Amino acid sequence: MAEGGRRGFWEVMNNIDRRIIFLILAVCVTIPLIVSTGGEIKPTAPVIRAHASVESLSPGDYMMISIDFDATSAPELMPMLRAVLRQAFEKDVKIIMLGHIAIGLPLGHMALEQVAAEYDKEYGVDYVDLGYRPGYIAVMIAMGREIEDIFASDYQGTPLREMPVTADIHSYDDIDLLFGFEHGAVIDYWVRYTQARFDQRMTFGTTAVMAPDAYPYLQSGQIEGLVGGLKGAAEYETLIGQPGLGTRGMPAQQWAHLLVIGFIVLGNLGYYFTRKRGRGAA
Numbered sequence: 001m002a003e004g005g006r007r008g009f010w011e012v013m014n015n016i017d018r019r020i021i022f023l024i025l026a027v028c029v030t031i032p033l034i035v036s037t038g039g040e041i042k043p044t045a046p047v048i049r050a051h052a053s054v055e056s057l058s059p060g061d062y063m064m065i066s067i068d069f070d071a072t073s074a075p076e077l078m079p080m081l082r083a084v085l086r087q088a089f090e091k092d093v094k095i096i097m098l099g100h101i102a103i104g105l106p107l108g109h110m111a112l113e114q115v116a117a118e119y120d121k122e123y124g125v126d127y128v129d130l131g132y133r134p135g136y137i138a139v140m141i142a143m144g145r146e147i148e149d150i151f152a153s154d155y156q157g158t159p160l161r162e163m164p165v166t167a168d169i170h171s172y173d174d175i176d177l178l179f180g181f182e183h184g185a186v187i188d189y190w191v192r193y194t195q196a197r198f199d200q201r202m203t204f205g206t207t208a209v210m211a212p213d214a215y216p217y218l219q220s221g222q223i224e225g226l227v228g229g230l231k232g233a234a235e236y237e238t239l240i241g242q243p244g245l246g247t248r249g250m251p252a253q254q255w256a257h258l259l260v261i262g263f264i265v266l267g268n269l270g271y272y273f274t275r276k277r278g279r280g281a282a
Helices: 002-014 018-035 045-055 071-090 102-118 136-143 186-198 211-220 229-240 245-281
Strands: 062-068 094-099 127-132 177-182 202-206 226-228
Touching (some): 045 202, 045 226, 062 071, 071 229, 094 102, 102 127, 136 186, 177 186, 186 211, 226 229, 229 245
Parallel strands (some): 062 177, 094 127, 177 202, 202 226
16 A cells, blocks of 8 residues: 555656646745745855955946846846946946847836936936947947047937036046946957947856856956856845845745755655656566
């Protein structure tokens, strides 16, 4: 009886309806988001260095923010974007936003407007959104000579020279730090064509899966800091003392990972026992 019951259990585990798995995963993610505020988060060295790069800026300095992601990576990158914007506006740093993924720029603009309102910042005076231009390599190189050659106006069509925030901005020489938010290979081109050619200071936030590819740039000193994935966003929020979606999302992510590991173990055990039974029957 015991043997039959065990076989029956593993057969059920090996053929569980995927809708049940999705339901369990949804519950596992939702409950921590509702009832948990997140545990202790200890910032790691790459995130500390990223935070320090922004912290080194003085009031009136310029930070260029590049939105190089879309909605598929927003859960990881939007929390760190908001955290960086809050730190910058707290220090009265001027923000120039642009991007090389057109469908992601509206997300960056939403975050920019939201955080700017929190700090009573004025568009055209304290920050600006230049928008998108195709051909990112050509754009990156051209901005090293004259930004107005590529972005003669902002995303609304207002000429750069008519806005106080960009009236005297011409090239990377006027940009004190570039902070890119990446989910693909654009980070490689920023480093190759902007950092290497124009010696532009750079820091990046990336999705977790992209972070390993960016570490060589950090180790070589080509970039100053690196914020990787939702965990990095939570660490950054810890450093600025303003917990947000990154901090709230960490317990949910941890429980989801544990659940996936559990399903993998159960699936393999189910396969093992059902295969063993099949061999015994033969």
